[in-house]
Amino acid sequence: MQHPVSPPIGLTAANYADRIGFAQLTRRAFEGVDLHPLRDQLVARIAAGTALAGEGLDLSLITQLLGDKDRGLAIQSEVLAFHQLFRTPSAAPKSGLRLLALAADIDMGGNTPIDFLLEGSDVELLTLYVIKGVGLPETLPEHDVAIVVASDSEECREALALIEGAAPHWPRPLLNRPDRIGNLDRDKLYRLLMDVPGLDIPATIHATRAQLSDLAQARIACEDIAGELHFPMIARPRGSHAGVGLAKLDDAAALAAYLAERKEQDFFVARFVDYVSPDGLYRKYRLAMVDGKPYACHMAIADRWDIWYLNAYMAFSEEKRAEEAVFMRDFDHAFGERHRNAIEEMSRRVGLDYFIVDCAENANGELLVFEADNTAVVHNMDSPVVFPYKPPQMRKIFSAFTAMLLRHAKTGAESAA
Incomplete structure (x- = not known):
């Protein structure tokens, strides 16, 4: 049940499911450990009806790490439909501070991988997934401090809005407030920082495929999209990460070739800044x-x-x-x-x-x-x-x-x- 936006928000004993967690599983993959046996073991437990919720969430992550993002997300959504609170135990023999992380139902790169930051500490990590149709529980699990780990992506908008509604009445300190995470949007960050002395940040501008097609065919000029835009420019599909679809476009012909290779309808463009060092690197x-x-x-x-x-x-x-x-x-x-x-x-x-x-x-x-x-x-x-x-x-x-x-x-x- 979604919590109404009014005080008080109560606290209760945590009904969590234990999981291996993002950091441990990612480390195993990074070090070349074959995750297939663990995946098969968890699949067998699910088929037998003996798997716990935390094991289901671990299976979702393993599936993504093995390259099947869509299947991994489907498993995650199935698990989160009946359980939203998970614990990643601390490495210490006795847990100290309890941290509540507020996450969204998104791929493995969409929430802060906070358990990496807790390595070697006695912090016990609870992760509460705030999802559509469920929202926040009427009473929150007991914790000492909370942090929002959902990203500024479109997929996280509803989760951030739900948390923001409850934020003024949160019973414990709440870090990375959801209204501020929106500042990290590529197009918003420029407006926030554009006049900071000693800082250079190119304007990131939303452009539709139609606008860029017109530009490629010389029906409009760069300044018709934005005053500071010019060739060479950087382009990327809106919502892309990790360099997917990122390209430097030197002229209209390069832009036309780029659009011919992409199917997306919305892009971010920005002026190219050549930050090469004197040694050419x-x-x-x-x-x-x-x-x-x-x-x-x-x-x-x-x-x-x-x-x-x-x-x-x-x-x-x-x-x-x-x-x-x-x-x-x-x-x-x-x-x-x-x-x-x-x-x-x-x-x-x-x-x-x-x-x-x-x-x-x-x-x-x-x-x-x-x-x-x-x-x-x-x-x-x-x-x-x-x-x-x-x-x-x-x-x-x-x-x-x-x-x-x-x-x-x-x-x-x-x-x-």
């Missing part, structure tokens, strides 16, 4: 913003502009890894200090307790922001032999995240006393 950075403070997550170096960590092949270059290690080691008094004012103002305007920023430096030395996201993976799965500088940095981020939770939980307890 591109450097892209990922920052984690935790409680208003930036932390270095990774640095990708490649000879291509459309760079992310996997296609930079950092594991195969000792020279690149050495530069990334220096970036992490010196971050606070180098990159972080150079862009301190811009980062602080960005964090203030976005208003989230935790989010991720993918960025670079433009030719003028400004912070070039590509996107901000609350669901990007921040993990400690890379080989400590190949990347010995990463585990200490990841543990630093995880400690900051846990400290943030504890601070808010303490404040909430003091307020309730």
Whole structure:
């Protein structure tokens, strides 16, 4: 039953189902463990009618990790139709703080993979899926602090609206408030940050296939779509992630060829910023913003502009890894200090307790922001032999995240006393 938007919201003992969880299963896949035997075991339990709800949710994730997204989502929806609360136990012998994560029924990349951030802590994670037709329960499971982990995608709109309606009367501290997650939309983020001194963020503009077709055929000009738009431009299908459909278009002919290869009706376009370094390489950075403070997550170096960590092949270059290690080691008094004012103002305007920023430096030395996201993976799965500088940095981020939770939980307890 959906909870009415009125106080009070009660708390009750948690009726959860245990699960292996996102972090453990993803780590197994990342390390090359064959997940087929576990999948087959869970399928057999479901066929025999002996599977528990948490096992069904784990099967959904395993199926997605094995490449069958549609089937995995179908399993997830079937499970969530009769059970919405799940526990990922802490690694500690005795659990400490209890965190309630508010999630949406979406694919495995659509909610913050928060259990990675809790690695090594005594935090017990409860995940409550807020889904259409069910909404929030009349009484919430007992918890010390809550955080919204649903993304800013269209599929999460209803879940975010339900949480937002209840947010003013939430009985415990609520982090990453749902009304602020909408700030991360590609087209909204530009309007929020466009006048921050020392920060460069190209306008991300929604364009229909019809508009782009007219542009490709010279029936309209770039400025007819948006004043600052010009060739070369970046295009991507609206709602796409991880570089799917991303392309640099140098002229109208390239745009026509791009449209011929795509079936989507809606796109995001933006002016292309050539952020190449003097040595001819591109450097892209990922920052984690935790409680208003930036932390270095990774640095990708490649000879291509459309760079992310996997296609930079950092594991195969000792020279690149050495530069990334220096970036992490010196971050606070180098990159972080150079862009301190811009980062602080960005964090203030976005208003989230935790989010991720993918960025670079433009030719003028400004912070070039590509996107901000609350669901990007921040993990400690890379080989400590190949990347010995990463585990200490990841543990630093995880400690900051846990400290943030504890601070808010303490404040909430003091307020309730």
